[in-house]
Amino acid sequence: MPTSAARPNIIVVFTDQQRWDTTGAGGNPLGLTPEFDEMAHAGTYLAQAFTANPVCAPARAAIQTGTYGTTSGCYRNGTTLGGARTMAHHFADAGYATGYIGKWHLADSEPVPSDQRGGYASWLGSNLLEFTSDAYRTIVFDDDGDPVMLPGYRSDALFDAAIRFVADHSRPSLTSGRAAAPFFLFCSLIEPHHQNEVDTYPAPTGYAQRYTGRWMPPDLIAGDSDSSTAHEHMGGYLGQIRRIDEGLGRLIDALRSVGQLENTIIAFTSDHGNHFRTRNAEYKRSCHDSSIRVPFALRGPGFDGGGRVDRPVSTIDLPPTLLDAAGIDVPEEMQGHSIVPLLHESDPEFPGEAFVQVSESELGRTIRTERWKYHVVAPQADPWTENSSDRYLESELYDLANDPYELRNVAGVPAFADVAEELRQRLVRRMVAAGETAPVIEAAPRRSAPLQPTPQVDDGTWIPVRFGHQSPQVARP
Structure with a gap:
């Protein structure tokens, strides 16, 4: 097993309510996501990736713990993780510095109490970021639970915070001269989720206009009805995604500038999709691909050159995958499966669905x-x-x-x-x-x-x- 100094850094970029077909790798024709598409091309692209539950809290609990909601107890919104161990606990035990930035949605109060932060040592987050912020006013809470207002468009503000975390954790110790401990950072965006209280998709200024009327997923055209909001909101939704991808590019550039890019695994995925009220009375919580299928790609050590995986995988597979890639034993209680063996040979133990x-x-x-x-x-x-x-x-x-x-x-x-x-x-x-x-x-x-x-x-x-x-x-x- 590698020592902590030899292990890769790990960053998870996690969006909210992003359909798989909003990326070029997923077939989108608008050139929205060149950074994600390069990750998918040069790294590993999981072409058929699905959430463990198409609603916020259970999806987030599964991706933190590697267990389903019926096991963790977090099977719907309004539930918490309790004492469940998360990726942060396992990486910390292996000598990693751990940090969380952005939306959490796994606590019962705001700001999130320290004992409900899933074991993350560094904290700059909000339980319900959609209610503590809007597009140009991002308020999160720091380690002490004090509110912090981050400047800029909301996804930019969170990527800026992630870049500061990377810079702070990439410096060698001033006293020992040794390399800093590897870090595990989870950056959780709210975009492209709607702004709840007004039911809009607030893209950066001018971005919605770029994409309004240019593309519509076929399932939304076929499922069009008086209840659908797709035609009203698609421009803003896609504009948000374009800005996310630009932020991803800035994060990658920051890693390159501090000499950590080749030693960092980046995973990008989402909690669930969005069917724009064509399948039920709101945006998710249905069995359809528009609701459950998400973008998923990884790059960095162990994943570069991994190619395209067409076998169905789940976001619950991310925790065992990242632990496996870092040379850390995967806990038996995890119900997901590492995809690492799929990159080298077929795995008869990996589920077929x-x-x-x-x-x-x-x-x-x-x-x-x-x-x-x-x-x-x-x-x-x-x-x-x-x-x-x-x-x-x-x-x-x-x-x-x-x-x-x-x-x-x-x-x-x-x-x-x-x-x-x-x-x-x-x-x-x-x-x-x-x-x-x-x-x-x-x-x-x-x-x-x-x-x-x-x-x-x-x-x-x-x-x-x-x-x-x-x-x-x-x-x-």
């Missing part, structure tokens, strides 16, 4: 293979108070080879009965492997033709009750 837990909008379970999407729900369960069920109903089945935008639900169509049965068994195995009790899954009612999508219309009442947060009172610096 991504497993997703869906909460809040419904109590659901999904598996996503290279070709198929299979989803079940527990219709009698309260998804806000129950995190699992012993009985589910087959709800959705998509043949992605012939229906890539998930417009024809073939659950219950007799021609797909054998496929559904195989996927049903695979899903049960994945649920058991995640620590759940093996459930009964009832087959979908028989029907002769695929179901077409029927977008739900927001009635203006249930989202604030179920999903809303009260804006915290923030001390002004």
